[in-house]
Amino acid sequence: MHAKKLSPLLAVVMGLALAVTLFPVFWIVMTAIKPPTDWNASPAIWIPSEPTHINFLTLFDPEAIGAYGVGGVSQSATKAVWGSVRASIIATALSVSIGLLSAIGITRYGNGSKIAPLVILSGRMFPPAAIAVPFVIIFSNVGLTDSYVGLIAIYAAATLPFSTWMLKSFVEDLPREVEEAAMIDGRSRLMAHLTVTIPLIRGGIFATTLFIFILNWSEFMFSLVLSYTNISTIPVQLARYVTATAGTLYGVQAALAVLAMVPLMLMGYLIQSHLARGMTFGAIKQ
Amino acid sequence: MSTSPPLNTTPTPAPTLALEQVHKRFRSTQALRDVTLTVPEASFTVLLGPAGAGKTTTLRVIAGLDQPDTGRVLLGGQDMHGWEPKNRNVAMIFDNLALYPNRTGYQNMASPLRIRGEKPEVIREKVEAMGKTLKVLHILDRLPRTMSGGERQRIALGRALIRTPQLFLLDEPLSSLDAMLRIELRAELKRLQRECGATFLMATPDYTEALAVADTVALLREGQVVQLAGPQVLYDLPVDREAAxxxxxxxxxxxxxxxxxxxxxxxxxxxxxxxxxxxxxxxxxxxxxxxxxxxxxxxxxxxxxxxxxxxxxxxxxxxxxxxxxxxxxxxxxxxxxxxxxxxxxxxxxxxxxxxxxxxxxxxxxxxxxxxxxxxxxxxxxxxx
CATH class of the missing domain: 2.40.50.140 (Nucleic acid-binding proteins)
Incomplete structure (x- = not known):
């Protein structure tokens, strides 16, 4: 791992790309520490003159923003944060576990047909909005609306095609003979997968988990239509910071968005060393 | 062969391996057609054929990694239908070696013994003895990715030979070695087989290798056994022009x-x-x-x-x-x-x-x- 020197042209292009990519992040973070007067000032204020943490305080104490004469925030974000944490973690675990089983099943025990994986993916070929309403109707008939069970079920189902397809590609990369060698050495099929397949595609499992977690963490449509009073998630809560008196509370929204970024960045940082590919190098000839 | 009894009550011992009219189809290709083959105990049989002749498929069917469409696989007289690979008591060396990339040479070779719950000191003794035979003692604590092709090949050999199964399946076990080592190791293989009285079934596309080690050669072409004969007979009296x-x-x-x-x-x-x-x-x-x-x-x-x-x-x-x-x-x-x-x-x-x-x-x-x-x-x- 030695650093490569960038050519000047490449450095400029990369710098531009980085600027474009990171600008929204910069703007969100800045807005999160702006006092209400700076939120939609014209001309725009880039760096707040008086940084404040009032937006963050307002997330958990709706009255706090009152100090700036802004009112109308009805609800603390605590419930939404815990709702997101709960729904995303459980749904991601479900999605990745089931996806792993189906990925191994399709790759190793399928008949080689391309139809099954396509059928699995077809669940994602509809716009979520098109299936959200039917789901609300079905769920209200079985009492799953406004419950985490319902939300988790739909999150797991909606991300399952992605986890299956991503994990499938990692399983395909692993020569099947390596796990077959374990079977010959005396492992049952199940144990061969547990002791050989899964450890060897660990990097892929981490990457998939992160990706699925991001999908669930930022999901809005299903959460919006399925939550009334019992459940909430961060994206839904973000949309609630619109007041009749003060308009949209941009700073508070930004504060919640910044808070929502933290776990993702933390996860990404923690697993990056596991994301390296080439885990199987050396298993086979050349 | 169709009357071979299911129990070992016959006066003559059952051959180590018997394939009876095995057919195997993969989607559009007929991989094996009517393969019938007997491998007697303590013999060295070679499956000889060009790429795509069905050598690997035959070995995989015997190991239980693929299931035959029709026909029977008998090991020691026992019909293997429905038996998982781990219960078949065969060892196999894969064409692509299939070492465990995350485990050292030692761990790779110890794996079959460890899974069978052998004592650590017994494992150490056997691995070291095998390492000595295969001249790999110096790479036992290295990961496969740091080994040369020949070293990997010998670790794979060791992982199979460390056991005493009823049948060894070797899929082109010497293919990635350089010529001299290849000749040396094939003689070594033959010697090991003779000394342990083990039963070997080896696949190779190389007729010199086949003639050098085999007691019997099964010549495979397009999924069929076209000739089953001793090496000299195969050379002197080939079944047809292609075989010649x-x-x-x-x-x-x-x-x-x-x-x-x-x-x-x-x-x-x-x-x-x-x-x-x-x-x-x-x-x-x-x-x-x-x-x-x-x-x-x-x-x-x-x-x-x-x-x-x-x-x-x-x-x-x-x-x-x-x-x-x-x-x-x-x-x-x-x-x-x-x-x-x-x-x-x-x-x-x-x-x-x-x-x-x-x-x-x-x-x-x-x-x-x-x-x-x-x-x-x-x-x-x-x-x-």
């Missing part, structure tokens, strides 16, 4: 020929040679068009006066002790293997005209023009 071409280098000369019954002669390659008694017996009184198979070492150089065949030397390939000569005339092109010393003595050079004679008429082979099957002396063209 596949076994032996330089390749056998196959020349259109005509048997002339009255004189007991064969007209071939613009000349005429006397038919061997076997050929004469095979053809009887009928004038027959056939294809004559002449191994390059059955031909010899001759003075133009005594030669039955003549042509221009178009290529000389010196191989040390022997040389390969290609001689062409209007009717045919002949390859022959001769002592290199003889070339100088006779003044053989590219462009010169040269006489050729059949040195060993007994080894001439006749193949049917249409089916390519070898025509046997008893007159019928059936494979034996």
């Amino acid at each position: 071409r596949f076994v032996g280098a330089p390749q056998i000369n196959c020349l259109p020929a005509r048997y002339v019954p009255g004189q007991g002669r064969v007209e071939v390659a613009g000349g005429s040679i006397s038919a061997s008694p076997a050929l004469a017996q095979a053809f009887g009184d009928a004038e027959t068009l056939f294809e004559l198979g002449v191994r390059p070492e059955c031909l010899a150089l001759a003075d133009p006066g005594d030669a039955s065949l003549r042509g221009e030397v178009i290529d000389v390939e010196p191989l040390g002790l022997k040389s390969v000569l290609t001689v062409r005339n209007d009717a045919a092109e002949l390859r022959l293997v001769v002592e290199t010393a003889e070339l100088a003595r006779r003044g053989v050079a590219v462009g010169r005209s040269q006489g050729v004679t059949v040195a060993n008429p007994g080894a001439l082979l006749a193949f049917d023009m249409h089916t390519g099957l070898r025509i046997a002396p008893d007159g019928d063209a059936k494979a034996q």
